[in-house]
Amino acid sequence: MAKIRAFEAKAMELTAGAQPVIAGSIHPCAGQEAIPVGALSGLRPNDRVLATYRGHGWALEAGVSLDAAMAEMCQRSSGINGGRAGSLMMTSPKSGFIGENSIVGAGGPIACGAALAARARGDGSVVAVSFGDGAMSQGGMHEALVTAAALKLPVIFVCENNGWAEMTPTVFASGPSLAARAQAYGIESEAVDGGDPEAVRDAVMRAAARARRGEGPTFLECQTIRLWGHYNKDIEHYRPRDDRATAELNDPLKAIAQKLADAGIDAREIATFDADVAALVDSATDAALSASVPDPATIADNLFGAQPAVAQGTPELVTMTYAQAINRALQDAMADDADVLLFGEDVAAPGGVFGISRGLLKQFGADRVLDTPIAETAILGMAVGSALAGKKPVAEIMFSDFLFVALDQIINQAANVRYVSNGLAGAPLVVRTQQGVTPGSCAQHSQCVEAHLANIPGIKVGLPSTPHDAYAMLRAAIADPDPCVIIEARSAFLNKGEVALGGIFERAEGARLARAGSDIGIITWGTSVIEALAAAETVAGEGVAAAVLDLRWLSPIDDAAIAELVAACPHILIVHEAGQTGGFGAEIFARIAERHGTMLKGGLTRLGGLDLPMPSAPNLQRLVVPTADRIAERVRSMLHLAASVDLAQAIL
Numbered sequence: 001m002a003k004i005r006a007f008e009a010k011a012m013e014l015t016a017g018a019q020p021v022i023a024g025s026i027h028p029c030a031g032q033e034a035i036p037v038g039a040l041s042g043l044r045p046n047d048r049v050l051a052t053y054r055g056h057g058w059a060l061e062a063g064v065s066l067d068a069a070m071a072e073m074c075q076r077s078s079g080i081n082g083g084r085a086g087s088l089m090m091t092s093p094k095s096g097f098i099g100e101n102s103i104v105g106a107g108g109p110i111a112c113g114a115a116l117a118a119r120a121r122g123d124g125s126v127v128a129v130s131f132g133d134g135a136m137s138q139g140g141m142h143e144a145l146v147t148a149a150a151l152k153l154p155v156i157f158v159c160e161n162n163g164w165a166e167m168t169p170t171v172f173a174s175g176p177s178l179a180a181r182a183q184a185y186g187i188e189s190e191a192v193d194g195g196d197p198e199a200v201r202d203a204v205m206r207a208a209a210r211a212r213r214g215e216g217p218t219f220l221e222c223q224t225i226r227l228w229g230h231y232n233k234d235i236e237h238y239r240p241r242d243d244r245a246t247a248e249l250n251d252p253l254k255a256i257a258q259k260l261a262d263a264g265i266d267a268r269e270i271a272t273f274d275a276d277v278a279a280l281v282d283s284a285t286d287a288a289l290s291a292s293v294p295d296p297a298t299i300a301d302n303l304f305g306a307q308p309a310v311a312q313g314t315p316e317l318v319t320m321t322y323a324q325a326i327n328r329a330l331q332d333a334m335a336d337d338a339d340v341l342l343f344g345e346d347v348a349a350p351g352g353v354f355g356i357s358r359g360l361l362k363q364f365g366a367d368r369v370l371d372t373p374i375a376e377t378a379i380l381g382m383a384v385g386s387a388l389a390g391k392k393p394v395a396e397i398m399f400s401d402f403l404f405v406a407l408d409q410i411i412n413q414a415a416n417v418r419y420v421s422n423g424l425a426g427a428p429l430v431v432r433t434q435q436g437v438t439p440g441s442c443a444q445h446s447q448c449v450e451a452h453l454a455n456i457p458g459i460k461v462g463l464p465s466t467p468h469d470a471y472a473m474l475r476a477a478i479a480d481p482d483p484c485v486i487i488e489a490r491s492a493f494l495n496k497g498e499v500a501l502g503g504i505f506e507r508a509e510g511a512r513l514a515r516a517g518s519d520i521g522i523i524t525w526g527t528s529v530i531e532a533l534a535a536a537e538t539v540a541g542e543g544v545a546a547a548v549l550d551l552r553w554l555s556p557i558d559d560a561a562i563a564e565l566v567a568a569c570p571h572i573l574i575v576h577e578a579g580q581t582g583g584f585g586a587e588i589f590a591r592i593a594e595r596h597g598t599m600l601k602g603g604l605t606r607l608g609g610l611d612l613p614m615p616s617a618p619n620l621q622r623l624v625v626p627t628a629d630r631i632a633e634r635v636r637s638m639l640h641l642a643a644s645v646d647l648a649q650a651i652l
């Protein structure tokens with residue numbers, strides 16, 4: 001406990017002054033040191049822990065060395081994460097420390113995923129996740145508690161209640177007892193003296209024993225204090241003086257020193273011990289300050305992992321629907337790799353709302369194909385946590401619109417894992433969802449989300465348009481070492497086509513020339529590929545040779561394929577179903593203009609959906625999205641051919 005206190009005191013010192021050594025914020029755990037010390041001494045070496053951004057004590061107790069931790073705090077190349085995580089996101093998988101998290105409450109769903117993986121391994125390990133009292137107001141924490149209780153996951157929820165939710169008193173939003181609140185979820189709960197490491201240890205051991213017996217999660221409310229401010233620049237103007245004075249009177253380090261004195265330990269021996277701890281921290285600080293800052297040449301390193309090998313040989317060609325191809329991809333991936341898990345709302349017993357996962361529960365069992373509560377944040381968080389713990393989860397989000405209620409787990413969590421950990425960890429997960437308008441769908445079940453996701457570094461985004469791609473791209477995504485989002489085309493689920501089965505024949509990248517042509521090139525993806533091909537067929541009867549490039553993956557973008565199309569066609573039309581303003585077509589337009597502008601001999605334009613929420617009436621829907629007729633009309637316009645007056649009037 002003294003080591004943690006001295007470590008943070010030195011770090012706080014290094015943030016002070018006109019030219020601080022440590023840039024940014026530090027959130028100390030002063031007064032709470034007994035919780036990580038007690039908890040880790042009650043766990044086994046193969047158990048895993050997660051912490052909040054106030055998790056330096058958890059990192060040190062898990063086994064991160066003082067030198068590596070201090071260098072990370074100082075953002076040096078010798079830090080445990082090479083200076084990329086800093087104070088807020090330290091990670092050390094080899095120590096069983098899944099890491100800190102700077103998003104309040106986000107660790108709960110991730111812990112559920114790590115616990116799901118622990119149960120799948122069958123090694124009797126458990127997962128402990130720490131969080132502050134303020135996290136109990138977060139929806140993600142609610143979903144984690146619901147999910148852990150429903151699935152009886154081996155999770156220990158450790159709430160470090162220091163009485164302050166950042167700068168607001170805990171009682172303002174949480175009431176007097178967080179343990180009582182947790183009991184309402186059907187979770188075994190207890191309040192613990194968070195200043196007594198032995199009390200914390202014993203409570204954690206009881207919770208771990210329950211989890212190892214298969215009895216599910218436990219919630220521990222560790223009642224503690226906050227000695228210092230919320231962060232290093234916090235002057236605590238909002239805090240009553242008597243609250244601060246009470247905290248200082250209850251300093252657990254002073255209480256332990258008094259216990260030692262009462263037990264006959266000489267004060268000089270205690271002082272010598274403190275001096276030794278200070279010397280260790282000073283030595284770690286000297287080592288950190290003598291280390292180099294990160295090499296700018298490494299700035300792009302570890303955004304993605306090494307690409308997997310692809311299969312060789314002759315595939316088996318089978319005609320099937322788009323939906324059947326997805327099912328077959330899941331079936332083949334799960335048969336090939338026991339680490340592949342499938343979970344989401346209604347995916348197991350019902351077989352999915354669209355029947356995509358039908359039969360997989362019977363074939364692979366309830367340990368690998370799981371229904372979850374209606375809790376998108378928990379579903380995606382479990383994907384992150386189970387991936388961090390060595391599994392290859394495939395998480396289904398029923399409609400892409402529902403991703404918006406849980407984007408934190410993709411954008412702030414999954415996308416950052418490899419880069420921020422400096423390659424120490426990876427999150428090989430797949431999120432399956434579907435999008436696009438179908439007759440009668442509404443504005444909350446038909447949005448196109450690819451531009452939102454492709455903007456995020458660290459994830460790959462693919463949109464299969466054919467049955468073959470529905471199979472091949474999903475197989476490639478599951479085999480990939482990094483997070484992939486596969487956005488399926490709901491309107492194409494019943495379309496039939498030839499599918500090449502028998503292995504993973506491609507990586508999670510690459511466009512496909514769906515139709516050759518030399519007069520105009522149409523660049524598109526997802527649902528719009530089908531409409532673009534129909535438009536190309538229409539104008540072919542008018543003597544126009546239109547090429548159609550199916551980008552397939554928007555992240556990474558196949559710039560070489562785009563360059564080839566621009567070289568072959570004098571005019572380029574970019575088409576997508578999403579609203580035109582801010583749509584991904586603008587990115588493709590900009591890339592062509594910047595990189596290949598001198599190659600263009602004719603026009604460059606884009607055709608997106610109207611900037612409107614999707615109406616439910618089918619006749620209105622047809623006016624919102626780029627149909628084959630609208631695409632053909634734009635082709636004629638670009639080539640200065642005769643226009644269809646009736647269609648133009650209908651669009652207006």
